[in-house]
Amino acid sequence: MNDTPIAALAAELRELLGERGISVELPALERASADGSYLSPVIREQLPLGVAEIVAWPTSAELIALTVAAAVRHGVPITPRGKGTGNYGQAIPMSGGLVLDLSKARTIAEVGDGFVTADAGASLSAIEQAANRAGQQVLMYPSTANSTIGGFLSGGSGGTGSIKHGSNSDGFVLALDVVHAVPDAQLVHVDGEAAQPYVHNYGTAGIIARATVALEPLQDWRGFYASFDNFEQALSLIRPFADLEPTPRLVSADQPMLANALPREPGIPADRSSLRAILDAATVAEATRLVEAAGGRVEAVLEGAQATMKISMMSYNHPIEWLQKSYPDTYFHIEVSGDALVDRIEELQAVYPGGMLHIESQHGRPIGMLAGVYSSAEEVYAGFDELTALGVSFHNPHQWYVDFHPERTAALAATTDPLGLLNPGKLRQPTVATGRKVS
Ligand SMILES: Cc1cc2nc3c(=O)[nH]c(=O)nc-3n(C[C@H](O)[C@H](O)[C@H](O)COP(=O)(O)OP(=O)(O)OC[C@H]3O[C@@H](n4cnc5c(N)ncnc54)[C@H](O)[C@@H]3O)c2cc1C
Structure with missing residues (x-):
């Protein structure tokens, strides 16, 4: 019986994508409705925010278009999904409906x-x-x-x-x-x-x-690991490393406690501050000189795509994820950027109890993740004024609203999604400060 929009859509998509191209089974629906928002204790307290009623796996761009057309004709909300690693709940289907899982359209x-x-x-x-x-x-x-x-x-x-x-x-x-x-x-x-x-x-x-x-x-990249007695020494190299020519592909640094939480690597000795970089081979000698002048030591210089990919996978949000694995139900984070990350580190880390910065460089600007011990959403938001007073730009990863040119998106969506079927619940005025997109 195709007497509901979901049943009618399921029948149509079965024809289009084949028996294995859709599912209405609960385990598949639940898997399709979860994303990386476990990183946020604020969002975690509110889960589940929504559960899909049908999931579809089109395998090409053309089939994606036909699947969307079918969902629109049946008036079913559509939440697109890649690998579901977004960490603000953006891929959660808040109005149920169709999760359009695109991970099999990979040509x-x-x-x-x-x-x-x-x-x-x-x-x-x-x-x-x-x-x-x-x-x-x-x-x-x-x-x-x-x-x-x-x-x-x-x-x-x-x-x-x-x-x-x-x-x-x-x-x-x-x-x-x-x-x-x-x-x-x-x-x-x-x-x-x-x-x-x-x-x-x-x-x-x-x-x-x-x-x-x-x-x-x-380019000919090297995976470069250095360690230091303290974080300030590693921090002092964020800008000089970013200024190397040719520019590195990545530079990250962590406090000893954050570094201890990372996967065990010979390049990351216990209880030391860690600096990791992906460097053009031509700059390894100068980088080594900088490390030694700052009082640190080079731990490893590794060749090959796998070695550099490993360093990538310990950057951006990943150190926070590792910290949370070592200390379950303890830490939250805020995405931060600005010169204060280097110049006012003690004040920055004092904004939250247990404050600890993981730092990178993006377009000549320090950016990073400020971790703190979680007590409540109110305590998290209470720090926003202090961050602003320090001249720190921040992004609040504990909410799921579009915060990058939201007005431009709303104006476009008025014509491209006249029925409001695309990822409902993500495009409206937030009630808490979202901050600005950091990068
Ligand atoms: C530990 C950890 C580390 C991370 N590190 C980084 C990082 O270094 N840099 C970074 O930018 N992000 C990072 N993220 C966030 C996220 O992993 C990345 O942004 C990732 O690229 C999202 O891809 P995805 O395929 O998982 O998308 P999903 O999570 O599936 O989707 C992300 C959003 O895009 C929408 N969407 C998905 N596919 C489409 C499509 N084809 N068309 C339109 N909308 C679509 C979804 O509805 C959702 O709103 C991290 C997250 C975690 C948990």
């Missing part, structure tokens, strides 16, 4: 000179490998390197490579094939400036079905 169609075109579900690590085989590298990828290009462009902001190239809204996206929530939905090609309004708004103005992003010539 990498073309690697050209300076660009790669891939379906939304291709992982950043697969894209990087394809680029490497053609003597190129992707401009940036997140520490969750196995996440999808569609999810990274829609929910993420930066990572390895951002030290030079900024965030994924800084010219990384060359063109997109997007799908609007209309009954005759099809692939709509947008490029250059026209593609940018679809970036970092959680699919609320259109589904990214295929993306063309920028590549650059492959």
